[in-house]
Amino acid sequence: MSTESSSAILRNQVDLLDFIDWTGVECLNQNTSHPFTNAVKQGYREDEGLNLESDADEQLLIYIPFTQVIKLHSIVIKGPEEEGPQTVKLYTNKEHMGFSNVSDFPPSDTLVLSPENLKGKPIILKYVKFQNVRSLTIFIEDNQSGSDITKVQKMILQGTTVETTDMKGLKKIEDH
Amino acid sequence: MTGGAFICVSRIYNRIKSKQLSSRARKLQIPPSSSKYNHSSDFSRFLLQPSTMVLEATMICIDNSEWMRNGDYSPTRFQAQADAVNLICGAKTQSNPENTVGVLTMAGKGVRVLVTPTSDLGKILACMHGLEIGGEMNLAAGIQVAQLALKHRQNKKQQQRIIVFAGGPVKYDKKVLEMIGKKLKKNSVALDVVNFGEEDEAKAEKLEALVAAVNNNDSSHIVHVPAGSNALSDVLLSTPIFTGDGEGGSGFAAAAAAAAAGGVSGFDFGVDPNLDPELALALRVSMEEERARQEAAAKKAADDSSKQDKEGESTSQDATMSENVGTSASESENKKDDLMDDENALLQQALAMSMDDPAATVTTRDTDMSEAATDDQDLALALQLSVQEGSKDQSGQAEMDKLLADQSFVSSILASLPGVDPNDPSVKDLLASMQNQPERDG
Numbered sequence: 001m002s003t004e005s006s007s008a009i010l011r012n013q014v015d016l017l018d019f020i021d022w023t024g025v026e027c028l029n030q031n032t033s034h035p036f037t038n039a040v041k042q043g044y045r046e047d048e049g050l051n052l053e054s055d056a057d058e059q060l061l062i063y064i065p066f067t068q069v070i071k072l073h074s075i076v077i078k079g080p081e082e083e084g085p086q087t088v089k090l091y092t093n094k095e096h097m098g099f100s101n102v103s104d105f106p107p108s109d110t111l112v113l114s115p116e117n118l119k120g121k122p123i124i125l126k127y128v129k130f131q132n133v134r135s136l137t138i139f140i141e142d143n144q145s146g147s148d149i150t151k152v153q154k155m156i157l158q159g160t161t162v163e164t165t166d167m168k169g170l171k172k173i174e175d176h
Numbered sequence: 177m178t179g180g181a182f183i184c185v186s187r188i189y190n191r192i193k194s195k196q197l198s199s200r201a202r203k204l205q206i207p208p209s210s211s212k213y214n215h216s217s218d219f220s221r222f223l224l225q226p227s228t229m230v231l232e233a234t235m236i237c238i239d240n241s242e243w244m245r246n247g248d249y250s251p252t253r254f255q256a257q258a259d260a261v262n263l264i265c266g267a268k269t270q271s272n273p274e275n276t277v278g279v280l281t282m283a284g285k286g287v288r289v290l291v292t293p294t295s296d297l298g299k300i301l302a303c304m305h306g307l308e309i310g311g312e313m314n315l316a317a318g319i320q321v322a323q324l325a326l327k328h329r330q331n332k333k334q335q336q337r338i339i340v341f342a343g344g345p346v347k348y349d350k351k352v353l354e355m356i357g358k359k360l361k362k363n364s365v366a367l368d369v370v371n372f373g374e375e376d377e378a379k380a381e382k383l384e385a386l387v388a389a390v391n392n393n394d395s396s397h398i399v400h401v402p403a404g405s406n407a408l409s410d411v412l413l414s415t416p417i418f419t420g421d422g423e424g425g426s427g428f429a430a431a432a433a434a435a436a437a438g439g440v441s442g443f444d445f446g447v448d449p450n451l452d453p454e455l456a457l458a459l460r461v462s463m464e465e466e467r468a469r470q471e472a473a474a475k476k477a478a479d480d481s482s483k484q485d486k487e488g489e490s491t492s493q494d495a496t497m498s499e500n501v502g503t504s505a506s507e508s509e510n511k512k513d514d515l516m517d518d519e520n521a522l523l524q525q526a527l528a529m530s531m532d533d534p535a536a537t538v539t540t541r542d543t544d545m546s547e548a549a550t551d552d553q554d555l556a557l558a559l560q561l562s563v564q565e566g567s568k569d570q571s572g573q574a575e576m577d578k579l580l581a582d583q584s585f586v587s588s589i590l591a592s593l594p595g596v597d598p599n600d601p602s603v604k605d606l607l608a609s610m611q612n613q614p615e616r617d618g
Contacts, residue, residue: 028364
């Protein structure tokens, strides 16, 4: 049921997986035996057994650069009920971010995940704040139960690319 | 005719060349399975296998506190430390060309960054000169500044690493250090600690706790270096700080460690593999070939002697045993020798062909051709072409002879020639002699 409603909302949005610049992706505080690829890369993220896990404490900081400018519409974060992330802050176009300076910038959006969201319900973002995204920093502040390890099973970013929309507009003008 | 033979020779020569090359390549694949410490095999591993090539940005924290004036490490603690830093910088920048190294001092008037991470070895070494000793080491501040320097590295793909030289006493609490350690771990920074100089139980314990807090997947290490006759840098060479996380570590480190362990006289053939790796490798290869040759010769001798023994009906157990050992040990070498024999035979065959009289070897050529056709089609084609050429020449000659034998034909030709009388006695004599000639030949 939830998938039907989400697909209705997302009919113009695509999975932004193909536009991620993998060489620049950085994840701080990940457990190296449970890296971020487990949650973000195609194939790995579909596997429930493969998680992204935090290491020293419950926080995670994921920096994702894109190969072109995108508009971010919604995000899906799947995780276990107990150790799934709760407070997630998103920052756009902030390079060189570390845990020490997350509070220096106001987040573009702050999400509080419900158990429903953790089962795969997309979270619609403040779309106006994500119109010109070259890189996205996802800061997972805490998890549902307050335990030391946060686990993320799957992460999907949905939106559109700015370039492709421009191209479509250009073609229409030529047609008329 | 000779052209065809030349093609054969060059073809065969090329094949032999390629076979030799491939057998040479096989010889070079030395299995890296020898677990026993053997620096010559370590060296070959460094030559033949690409090292893990860790891409790293490193900050080195130097202790320049008053405690470094002590002379218990030769020549002084500070100089020993400087030597070790130089060596580490060399190893790091050599293991990957994109590696960067920076240096900061922890004592004096507060923490001072001498060089931000750079791949320019000259810059790093230059900053080590004219450093002033003074004050107390501030470990916590040093590590945190180093972390900040690493965080703003240019190349985000580089792993982050801090190497701390802790010579003076550590004034911070274990708890504080553990907290800093956790922070490093969270920011995925690895930490290596060289504990030397001042010794008290609490210091070693504190540093151990710090490294334990940072450690993730065994990427962080601590080394305790007691004062002694060994230079600080020599002791560090064989530690994971130098050899890195990967098996065998960087080539530079492995070779340097081998050199240090074996001493100057430890080099194979008296050639320093660092100075001339190609020469060292060539020497090794020729040594191996010679060994294989000697083994083959020894085996042959053993075979002969055992044969003689059998003939003389005196069975010596020792001889058969040594023969068996020789067989098992040099089995692979024998295979190679067989190959070489094969090649020699081919080469001699080619030489014989090029030197033999073409007409005389037509029959032998045919058998050669059928042999060659089984393993080289190009070669067979070339042979066939050259043989056909030869037989054509011969058949032409035979036809000529036949024509000359036909007297009426010859006389009719002579009659048609202007100024020649077929009835002239001298011409008749000539014709008669020509008729007799083919008969004699046949």
